[in-house]
Amino acid sequence: MGGRPRKPTAVKKLQGTLQKCRTNPAEPVPPNDLKAMAPPEYLTDSAKEIWIFALSQAPEGMLSTLDFGIFSEWAVVYDQFLTISAGIKRDGTLQETADGELIASPLLAKLNATISLLRGLQSDLGFTPASRSKVVSFGKRPESGGSGNKFADLK
Numbered sequence: 001m002g003g004r005p006r007k008p009t010a011v012k013k014l015q016g017t018l019q020k021c022r023t024n025p026a027e028p029v030p031p032n033d034l035k036a037m038a039p040p041e042y043l044t045d046s047a048k049e050i051w052i053f054a055l056s057q058a059p060e061g062m063l064s065t066l067d068f069g070i071f072s073e074w075a076v077v078y079d080q081f082l083t084i085s086a087g088i089k090r091d092g093t094l095q096e097t098a099d100g101e102l103i104a105s106p107l108l109a110k111l112n113a114t115i116s117l118l119r120g121l122q123s124d125l126g127f128t129p130a131s132r133s134k135v136v137s138f139g140k141r142p143e144s145g146g147s148g149n150k151f152a153d154l155k
Contacts, residue, residue: 011126034063040072047079054127062126074121081118084111 009027012018035058039051054075055063063071087107094102123131 032065033061034065034067034071035060037065037068039075043072043075044079046082047075050078051075067125070121070124074118074125074127077114077117077121081111081114084114
Protein backbone atom coordinates (compact mmCIF):
# COMPACT_ATOMS: atom_id res chain seq x y z
CA MET A 1 0.00 0.00 0.00
CA GLY A 2 1.38 3.43 -0.94
CA GLY A 3 1.64 6.56 1.13
CA ARG A 4 2.83 7.23 4.64
CA PRO A 5 2.87 4.34 7.11
CA ARG A 6 -0.03 4.28 9.54
CA LYS A 7 0.65 5.73 12.95
CA PRO A 8 -0.41 3.57 15.91
CA THR A 9 -3.34 4.88 17.94
CA ALA A 10 -1.22 4.87 21.12
CA VAL A 11 1.29 7.19 19.44
CA LYS A 12 -1.50 9.51 18.26
CA LYS A 13 -2.86 9.61 21.80
CA LEU A 14 0.54 10.39 23.31
CA GLN A 15 1.16 13.09 20.69
CA GLY A 16 -2.25 14.64 21.30
CA THR A 17 -3.40 14.18 17.68
CA LEU A 18 -5.97 11.43 18.28
CA GLN A 19 -9.38 12.15 16.77
CA LYS A 20 -12.35 9.97 17.64
CA CYS A 21 -13.67 10.02 14.06
CA ARG A 22 -10.38 8.49 12.82
CA THR A 23 -10.11 5.82 15.48
CA ASN A 24 -10.99 2.15 15.12
CA PRO A 25 -13.32 1.47 18.08
CA ALA A 26 -12.52 -2.26 17.87
CA GLU A 27 -8.74 -1.83 17.83
CA PRO A 28 -7.09 -4.39 20.12
CA VAL A 29 -5.30 -2.88 23.12
CA PRO A 30 -2.31 -4.79 24.52
CA PRO A 31 -2.98 -5.43 28.21
CA ASN A 32 0.51 -5.61 29.67
CA ASP A 33 3.58 -3.42 29.99
CA LEU A 34 6.76 -4.96 28.54
CA LYS A 35 8.59 -4.05 31.78
CA ALA A 36 6.87 -7.02 33.43
CA MET A 37 8.69 -9.46 31.13
CA ALA A 38 12.14 -10.92 31.65
CA PRO A 39 14.61 -10.85 28.76
CA PRO A 40 14.23 -13.85 26.46
CA GLU A 41 16.64 -16.74 26.99
CA TYR A 42 17.96 -16.62 23.43
CA LEU A 43 19.59 -13.21 24.03
CA THR A 44 23.28 -13.09 24.88
CA ASP A 45 24.20 -11.97 28.38
CA SER A 46 25.17 -8.52 27.12
CA ALA A 47 21.92 -8.20 25.12
CA LYS A 48 19.99 -9.13 28.29
CA GLU A 49 21.78 -6.32 30.15
CA ILE A 50 20.85 -3.91 27.33
CA TRP A 51 17.22 -5.13 27.53
CA ILE A 52 17.04 -4.57 31.30
CA PHE A 53 18.71 -1.15 31.16
CA ALA A 54 16.54 0.14 28.30
CA LEU A 55 13.32 -0.97 30.00
CA SER A 56 14.42 0.69 33.23
CA GLN A 57 14.74 3.97 31.30
CA ALA A 58 11.52 3.73 29.26
CA PRO A 59 8.46 5.66 30.50
CA GLU A 60 5.63 3.61 31.97
CA GLY A 61 3.32 2.18 29.33
CA MET A 62 5.57 3.15 26.41
CA LEU A 63 6.21 -0.49 25.44
CA SER A 64 3.64 -3.26 25.63
CA THR A 65 4.05 -7.02 25.46
CA LEU A 66 3.17 -6.84 21.76
CA ASP A 67 6.41 -4.87 21.26
CA PHE A 68 8.37 -7.90 22.48
CA GLY A 69 9.62 -8.87 19.00
CA ILE A 70 10.85 -5.50 17.81
CA PHE A 71 12.33 -4.71 21.23
CA SER A 72 14.19 -8.05 21.17
CA GLU A 73 15.50 -7.20 17.70
CA TRP A 74 16.67 -3.82 18.98
CA ALA A 75 18.55 -5.44 21.90
CA VAL A 76 20.26 -7.91 19.55
CA VAL A 77 21.25 -5.24 17.01
CA TYR A 78 22.45 -2.87 19.75
CA ASP A 79 24.58 -5.69 21.17
CA GLN A 80 26.04 -6.28 17.69
CA PHE A 81 26.76 -2.55 17.38
CA LEU A 82 28.72 -2.61 20.65
CA THR A 83 30.62 -5.76 19.65
CA ILE A 84 31.59 -4.41 16.23
CA SER A 85 32.57 -1.05 17.72
CA ALA A 86 34.83 -2.81 20.22
CA GLY A 87 36.47 -4.73 17.34
CA ILE A 88 37.15 -1.49 15.46
CA LYS A 89 38.56 0.11 18.60
CA ARG A 90 40.84 -2.91 19.09
CA ASP A 91 41.94 -3.41 15.45
CA GLY A 92 41.62 0.10 14.02
CA THR A 93 39.80 1.33 10.94
CA LEU A 94 42.59 0.40 8.53
CA GLN A 95 44.18 -2.96 7.80
CA GLU A 96 47.29 -3.82 5.86
CA THR A 97 47.02 -6.36 3.04
CA ALA A 98 49.69 -8.95 2.22
CA ASP A 99 50.98 -6.49 -0.42
CA GLY A 100 51.43 -3.79 2.21
CA GLU A 101 48.47 -1.77 0.97
CA LEU A 102 46.16 -0.13 3.52
CA ILE A 103 42.44 -0.88 3.16
CA ALA A 104 39.39 -0.04 5.22
CA SER A 105 38.54 -2.60 7.88
CA PRO A 106 35.75 -5.00 6.86
CA LEU A 107 34.21 -4.22 10.23
CA LEU A 108 33.37 -0.70 9.00
CA ALA A 109 30.89 -2.08 6.45
CA LYS A 110 29.33 -4.27 9.13
CA LEU A 111 29.16 -1.28 11.49
CA ASN A 112 27.43 0.88 8.87
CA ALA A 113 24.86 -1.85 8.13
CA THR A 114 24.23 -2.35 11.85
CA ILE A 115 23.81 1.39 12.41
CA SER A 116 21.27 1.50 9.57
CA LEU A 117 19.23 -1.29 11.19
CA LEU A 118 19.58 0.31 14.61
CA ARG A 119 18.32 3.69 13.40
CA GLY A 120 15.15 2.18 12.00
CA LEU A 121 14.41 0.16 15.13
CA GLN A 122 15.17 3.11 17.42
CA SER A 123 12.84 5.36 15.45
CA ASP A 124 10.06 2.75 15.50
CA LEU A 125 10.40 2.34 19.27
CA GLY A 126 10.64 6.09 20.02
CA PHE A 127 14.25 5.84 21.19
CA THR A 128 15.68 8.76 19.20
CA PRO A 129 15.47 12.42 20.27
CA ALA A 130 13.41 13.23 17.16
CA SER A 131 10.92 10.39 17.63
CA ARG A 132 10.79 10.91 21.40
CA SER A 133 9.98 14.60 20.97
CA LYS A 134 6.75 13.59 19.22
CA VAL A 135 5.54 11.55 22.21
CA VAL A 136 3.97 13.03 25.33
CA SER A 137 4.30 10.84 28.40
CA PHE A 138 1.55 10.85 30.99
CA GLY A 139 3.69 8.95 33.47
CA LYS A 140 5.01 10.17 36.80
CA ARG A 141 6.48 13.66 37.07
CA PRO A 142 9.88 14.25 38.68
CA GLU A 143 9.93 14.14 42.49
CA SER A 144 10.36 17.94 42.75
CA GLY A 145 6.77 18.37 41.62
CA GLY A 146 7.86 20.42 38.63
CA SER A 147 8.21 19.49 35.02
CA GLY A 148 11.93 18.79 35.34
CA ASN A 149 12.70 21.88 33.24
CA LYS A 150 13.95 24.69 35.46
CA PHE A 151 13.01 27.31 32.86
CA ALA A 152 9.47 26.01 32.39
CA ASP A 153 8.97 26.02 36.17
CA LEU A 154 9.84 29.73 36.53
CA LYS A 155 6.93 31.77 37.83
